[in-house]
Amino acid sequence: MTTTIESTSLKTLAKDLSQEPPRSPRDTLAGYVIAARILDKCRAFLNGTAGEYDFDCYLDNVFFGFTGIKADDFKAFVATGASDEAVAEWITQHAKPMERLELVKWNNHLRYANIKEMEDSFQLFMEDYIEKNVPKHRPIYHAFDIFDLEEGRL
Structure with a gap:
């Protein structure tokens, strides 16, 4: 299932995941592992270029559950054509408050x-x-x- 794109910048930012993979789950965005990969998959989903990749899958939901962010809210913001930097800022503003050590431990748990x-x-x-x-x-x-x-x- 795809969503109609209204943002030219989203079309430009979205990868064709049938041609190249999303970023590694180890790559960070807003300090969270998995987040950059989720962003790539979400953009591709919205653009109709996700290939075999799924947005809002198990691993994505590990991130959404930890941050308290809803997948639909994330998708709606990404659909505006927001840059990586803008998405990182949005995640920071919408994630549940936590101490840096909690985030670092979560990242390390998933990395290893x-x-x-x-x-x-x-x-x-x-x-x-x-x-x-x-x-x-x-x-x-x-x-x-x-x-x-x-x-x-x-």
């Missing part, structure tokens, strides 16, 4: 989490996903490795 430390639904999904999408005989030390291996960053 093993698959077995993720929720059951993620583990079940990844069991078949890894077999189909990750190069054979490549070790996966952390959950984020799955995406970076598949997308050619590792």
Whole structure:
């Protein structure tokens, strides 16, 4: 499902995810891992160029749950054609207040989490996903490795 785009800048900013992957889940936006990747997927979703990528998936919802931001509110702001900097500022303004240490611990948990430390639904999904999408005989030390291996960053 796609949404009609009214913003020329959104069309310019949106990647064609059938041609290039979104940013790594390790990349940060507004200080949060996953956020830059979510932004890329959201823009592509709105532009109709998401390919096989899903916006508002399990990993996206880990971010939305932690920050208290609603996916639909995020999508509505992104649809305005906001730049990365403007989205980062919007996230900072709309995320639940927290101490910096809480954010750092959350980032580090996700950066270094093993698959077995993720929720059951993620583990079940990844069991078949890894077999189909990750190069054979490549070790996966952390959950984020799955995406970076598949997308050619590792």
